[in-house]
Amino acid sequence: MSETSTSGLSRLEKTLFRLEAQHACLAYAFDAIAALPGPVVEFGLGLGRTFDHLRRHLPDREIFVFDRVNKAYPDCQPDPAHLLLGEIEETLPPLALGLAGRVVLANADLGSFDRESNRAVAAMCARLLPPLLAPGGLIMSDLPLALEGFETVKLPPGAREGRYYLYRRPVSS
Numbered sequence: 001m002s003e004t005s006t007s008g009l010s011r012l013e014k015t016l017f018r019l020e021a022q023h024a025c026l027a028y029a030f031d032a033i034a035a036l037p038g039p040v041v042e043f044g045l046g047l048g049r050t051f052d053h054l055r056r057h058l059p060d061r062e063i064f065v066f067d068r069v070n071k072a073y074p075d076c077q078p079d080p081a082h083l084l085l086g087e088i089e090e091t092l093p094p095l096a097l098g099l100a101g102r103v104v105l106a107n108a109d110l111g112s113f114d115r116e117s118n119r120a121v122a123a124m125c126a127r128l129l130p131p132l133l134a135p136g137g138l139i140m141s142d143l144p145l146a147l148e149g150f151e152t153v154k155l156p157p158g159a160r161e162g163r164y165y166l167y168r169r170p171v172s173s
C-alpha cells in the first residue's frame, strides 16, 4: 500500500500552498527590507523561479544564489559571479566572512519530500544562516528552523500556517 501524507494534504496541495506562502512572504519581505541596505541570499536556485522574482523586485540588490546544480530556465540564470554551484556547506564558507552581518533577506527553499533530508537541511540552515544576517534582516524558509536569537514573524495574509516560515534578527540583540 502506498504511503499517504499525515497532514491530509496531497502533494499538489503541499506544492501549491508552499509557493503561495513563499510568494506572500516575499511580498512582505520586499517592503520590510526596503530601507535596509545589504545583499540577498537564495538557497536553492532550482528552476530559477524564485530567483527571477527576487531580481525583478530587488533590481538594485546583490543576490547570491546557491545550488548543487544549475537547472534553471535559460531566462532565469543568475550572473555567474553570483551563482555558487556545489554543496552549500562547501560553497558558502568562502563567502561567509564577506557576507557576515550584512544580509537583509535570506530565502531557503531547500526542502523535499524526504523527511531525513529535510532534518539535515534545516539543521544546516540554522547553523549557516544566522551569522550572515544584518540586524532587522529576514530569513524565509520552507522548513521550520531553530534559530537562536531570532524572532518568529507572523505570516502575512495569503500564507497558510506551516507552509513557510519567517524569522527576523532583532535590531538590538
Ligand SMILES: C[S@@+](CC[C@H](N)C(=O)[O-])C[C@H]1O[C@@H](n2cnc3c(N)ncnc32)[C@H](O)[C@@H]1O
Binding pocket: 043, 044, 045, 046, 047, 048, 049, 050, 051, 066, 067, 068, 069, 086, 087, 088, 089, 109, 110, 111, 121
Ligand atoms: C525546491 S528546489 C528550489 C526551487 C527554486 N526556489 C525555484 O524557484 O525553482 C530545491 C533546490 O535546492 C537544492 N539543494 C538542496 N539541498 C542542497 C544543498 N545542501 N546544497 C546545494 N543545493 C541544495 C536542490 O538541488 C534543488 O535545486
